[in-house]
Amino acid sequence: MxxxxxxxxxxxxxxxxxxxxxxxxxxxxxxxxLARQLSPEDYGKVGVLTIFIALSGILIDSGFSSALIRKKEATQADYSTVFYVNVAISCVLYGLLYAAAPYIAVFFKVPDLIYICRILFLVIPLNALSLIQQTLLLKHFKLSVSARVNLWSLGIASVVAIAMAYGGMGVWSLVAQTLGLSFFRAVFFWVFNDWRPRWIFRMASLREFFGYSSNLVVSGIINNVFNKIYPIIIGKFYxxxxxxxxxxxxxxxxxxxxxxxxxxxxxxxxxxxxxxxxxxxxxxxxxxxxxxxxxxxxxxxxxxxxxxxxxxxxxxxxxxxxxxxxxxxxxxxxxxxxxxxxxxxxxxxxxxxxxxxxxxxxxxxxxxxxxxxxxxxxxxxxxxxxxxxxxxxxxxxxxxxxxxxxxxxxxxxxxxxxxxxxxxxxxxxxxxxxxxxxxxxxxxxxxxxxxxxxxxxxxxxxxxxxxxxxxxxxxxxxxxxxxx
Known part of the structure; x- marks a missing residue:
C-alpha cells in the first residue's frame, strides 16, 4: 500500500x-x-479588486473542498449538496458586489471601477461551477486532467488579453484575461470530467462538514483580507x-x-x-x-x-x-x-x-x-x-x-x-x-x-x-x- x-x-x-x-x-x-503595453495605473485598478475575488472564493468554497478530500468515503449526495451550495453562494455574492460597485469606485476615487467591478466579478459564479470537478480530480490524484484544462484555458485567455492590449483597450485586457481564464476552465472541467450533480440536497452532509470547514472559512477570510489588504492601503493613500x-x-x-x-x-x-x-x-x-x-x-x-x-x-x-x-x-x-x-x-x-x-x-x-x-x-x-x-x-x-x-x-x-x-x-x-x-x-x-x-x-x-x-x-x- x-x-x-x-x-x-x-x-x-x-x-x-x-x-x-x-x-x-x-x-x-x-x-x-502586457506590462510593456499597459501602465502601472491599469494594474493598480485591477490590483485593488483582487481582495474581493479572493474573499468570494473562500466564501463560496466554505472549506467544503478540503472536507471532501479529507473524507475517505464521500458520497454522490455529499458532492451534489456542496455543488449547489457553492453556486448559490456565488450568485448572492456577485449580486452584492454588483450593487457595491459604485461605493468601491467612490472609496478609491476612480470612476472607471464601477464598470470594471461589474464585469470582473463575473469570475465569482464562473469559478463556483467547477469547484467540485477540481476537488474530485485532486482527491483521486488525476492531476493530468487539471493540468491540461488549466494550460489550455490560460493559453486562450492570454492570447485574447494580448490582442486586446495591442488594440489599445488598456485595463480591459487584464479584465479579459482573468474572466476568460475562469470561463474556459469552467467549460473544460465540465467537458473533461464525467461527474455531474444529481438532484440531491442533504442537510446532513452540510452539518457533517460544517464543524471542520467553518474554521477553515473564518481562517481563510482572515488570511485573505490581510494578505490582499496592502493593495487597498496603497491604493487609498498612495x-x-x-x-x-x-x-x-x-x-x-x-x-x-x-x-x-x-x-x-x-x-x-x-x-x-x-x-x-x-x-x-x-x-x-x-x-x-x-x-x-x-x-x-x-x-x-x-x-x-x-x-x-x-x-x-x-x-x-x-x-x-x-x-x-x-x-x-x-x-x-x-x-x-x-x-x-x-x-x-x-x-x-x-x-x-x-x-x-x-x-x-x-x-x-x-x-x-x-x-x-x-x-x-x-x-x-x-x-x-x-x-x-x-x-x-x-x-x-x-x-x-x-x-x-x-x-x-x-x-x-x-x-x-x-x-x-x-x-x-x-x-x-x-x-x-x-x-x-x-x-x-x-x-x-x-x-x-x-x-x-x-x-x-x-x-x-x-x-x-x-x-x-x-x-x-x-x-x-x-x-x-x-x-x-
Missing part, C-alpha cells in the same frame, strides 16, 4: 509540477508582453500608480513562491490525509517535503534578489524600475510562504482546523498593529513589517508542529540549513560577478548562469539529499525509457 501511495504521489507531483510550471511560464510571458508598482513586484516574486507552494500543496494535503493515522510516517513525509521546498525556494528567491534590477528593467522596461525595491523585499517574505502553507495543510489533515483559525487570528492582530503604525510612513516600512510577519508565522507553525508531530525547531533547521547556506554562498559569490559586468543584459544572463552552476555544483559535491533523489529519479526514468 505504501509503495502504491508513493507511486501515485510521484506521478501526481510530476503532473502538478507540469501544471504549475506551465501556468507560471504563461503568466510570466504574457505578463511581460494612488493607483504606486499600487501598480507594488502589485507587479508582488506578482513576480509570487511566481516563484506560489509555484513551489502549489506544486507541493496539490499533492501534500491528499497524502497527509491518507496517512493521518500514522504519525511517524506523517512526520517523515512532512520532513521530506520541507527539504524539497528548501532545495528550490532558497536558490530561486535569492537569485531574484541578486538580479532584480536587470530583471525588471529588461523584462518590463524602465517604467517599472520603481518597483525594484518592493520586489527585493517581497522576495524575502516569499521564502517563508511555501513552508507556512505546508504546515497549514499538515494541521488541517490532522483535523486541527480550529488551531489554524486561532493562529490566523493571532498573526493578523500582529499584522494589523504594524499596518496601523506604519501605513503613513511609506510603502517600504509596510513591506518590512510584512517580512517580520512572515517570519513570525513560520515560527508559530513550527512550534505547533513540534507539539503535535514531534517536529521541532532543531529538526527543521537541520532540514533546511544545508540548502540555505549553499544558496546564500552562491548569492554572495554571484554578487562579485555582478559588479564586474558592464551591462544589465550581461548581469542578468551571466550572473544567473554562474549562480545556478555554483548552487547545483555545490549540492552535487556536498551530496545533498534532494539533488541525489532527483538524479536517481531521472536515471530511473531514462533507464525505463531505454528499455521501452
Amino acid at each position: 505504501e509503495e502504491n501511495l508513493k507511486r501515485k504521489t510521484t506521478k501526481a507531483l510530476v503532473w502538478s509540477t507540469a501544471d504549475k510550471l506551465g501556468q507560471q511560464l504563461f503568466y510570466l510571458v504574457t505578463g511581460i508582453i 494612488g493607483m500608480t504606486q499600487t501598480g508598482y507594488y502589485t507587479q513586484a508582488d506578482k513576480y516574486q509570487d511566481i516563484a513562491s506560489s509555484l513551489i507552494s502549489n506544486i507541493f500543496r496539490s499533492v501534500a494535503f491528499p497524502v497527509f490525509s491518507k496517512v493521518q493515522d500514522d504519525l511517524q510516517r506523517l512526520k517523515r513525509i512532512c520532513r521530506k517535503n520541507v527539504r524539497a521546498i528548501a532545495f528550490f525556494i532558497f536558490p530561486i528567491m535569492l537569485l531574484m534578489v541578486v538580479v532584480s534590477y536587470p530583471l525588471i528593467s529588461i523584462m518590463l522596461k524602465e517604467q517599472w524600475v520603481p518597483s525594484v525595491p518592493y520586489f527585493r523585499l517581497l522576495c524575502f517574505s516569499g521564502i517563508c510562504s511555501p513552508f507556512i502553507i505546508l504546515f497549514f495543510d499538515l494541521f488541517n489533515s490532522l483535523g486541527y482546523s480550529r488551531l489554524n483559525l486561532q493562529l490566523e487570528i493571532g498573526k493578523k492582530i500582529y499584522l494589523f498593529a504594524g499596518i496601523a503604525l506604519f501605513y503613513s510612513s511609506g510603502i517600504l516600512w509596510l513591506i518590512g513589517w510584512w517580512i517580520s510577519y512572515s517570519v513570525l508565522s513560520l515560527a508559530a507553525s513550527i512550534f505547533f508542529a513540534r507539539r503535535f508531530l514531534g517536529y521541532g525547531f532543531g529538526e527543521y533547521v537541520k532540514d533546511i540549513f544545508p540548502y540555505f547556506i549553499l544558496a546564500l554562498a552562491s548569492a554572495i559569490l554571484s554578487c562579485g560577478v555582478y559588479l564586474l559586468l558592464p551591462s544589465d543584459l550581461w548581469r542578468l544572463c551571466l550572473v544567473s548562469v554562474v549562480y545556478v552552476v555554483l548552487y547545483l555544483g555545490g549540492a552535487y559535491m556536498l551530496k545533498l539529499e534532494m539533488l541525489q533523489e532527483m538524479l536517481s529519479m531521472l536515471k530511473s526514468r531514462v533507464k525505463r525509457g531505454g528499455e521501452a
Whole structure:
C-alpha cells in the first residue's frame, strides 16, 4: 500500500509540477508582453479588486473542498449538496458586489471601477461551477486532467488579453484575461470530467462538514483580507500608480513562491490525509517535503534578489524600475510562504482546523498593529513589517508542529540549513560577478548562469539529499525509457 501511495504521489507531483510550471511560464510571458503595453495605473485598478475575488472564493468554497478530500468515503449526495451550495453562494455574492460597485469606485476615487467591478466579478459564479470537478480530480490524484484544462484555458485567455492590449483597450485586457481564464476552465472541467450533480440536497452532509470547514472559512477570510489588504492601503493613500508598482513586484516574486507552494500543496494535503493515522510516517513525509521546498525556494528567491534590477528593467522596461525595491523585499517574505502553507495543510489533515483559525487570528492582530503604525510612513516600512510577519508565522507553525508531530525547531533547521547556506554562498559569490559586468543584459544572463552552476555544483559535491533523489529519479526514468 505504501509503495502504491508513493507511486501515485510521484506521478501526481510530476503532473502538478507540469501544471504549475506551465501556468507560471504563461503568466510570466504574457505578463511581460502586457506590462510593456499597459501602465502601472491599469494594474493598480485591477490590483485593488483582487481582495474581493479572493474573499468570494473562500466564501463560496466554505472549506467544503478540503472536507471532501479529507473524507475517505464521500458520497454522490455529499458532492451534489456542496455543488449547489457553492453556486448559490456565488450568485448572492456577485449580486452584492454588483450593487457595491459604485461605493468601491467612490472609496478609491476612480470612476472607471464601477464598470470594471461589474464585469470582473463575473469570475465569482464562473469559478463556483467547477469547484467540485477540481476537488474530485485532486482527491483521486488525476492531476493530468487539471493540468491540461488549466494550460489550455490560460493559453486562450492570454492570447485574447494580448490582442486586446495591442488594440489599445488598456485595463480591459487584464479584465479579459482573468474572466476568460475562469470561463474556459469552467467549460473544460465540465467537458473533461464525467461527474455531474444529481438532484440531491442533504442537510446532513452540510452539518457533517460544517464543524471542520467553518474554521477553515473564518481562517481563510482572515488570511485573505490581510494578505490582499496592502493593495487597498496603497491604493487609498498612495494612488493607483504606486499600487501598480507594488502589485507587479508582488506578482513576480509570487511566481516563484506560489509555484513551489502549489506544486507541493496539490499533492501534500491528499497524502497527509491518507496517512493521518500514522504519525511517524506523517512526520517523515512532512520532513521530506520541507527539504524539497528548501532545495528550490532558497536558490530561486535569492537569485531574484541578486538580479532584480536587470530583471525588471529588461523584462518590463524602465517604467517599472520603481518597483525594484518592493520586489527585493517581497522576495524575502516569499521564502517563508511555501513552508507556512505546508504546515497549514499538515494541521488541517490532522483535523486541527480550529488551531489554524486561532493562529490566523493571532498573526493578523500582529499584522494589523504594524499596518496601523506604519501605513503613513511609506510603502517600504509596510513591506518590512510584512517580512517580520512572515517570519513570525513560520515560527508559530513550527512550534505547533513540534507539539503535535514531534517536529521541532532543531529538526527543521537541520532540514533546511544545508540548502540555505549553499544558496546564500552562491548569492554572495554571484554578487562579485555582478559588479564586474558592464551591462544589465550581461548581469542578468551571466550572473544567473554562474549562480545556478555554483548552487547545483555545490549540492552535487556536498551530496545533498534532494539533488541525489532527483538524479536517481531521472536515471530511473531514462533507464525505463531505454528499455521501452
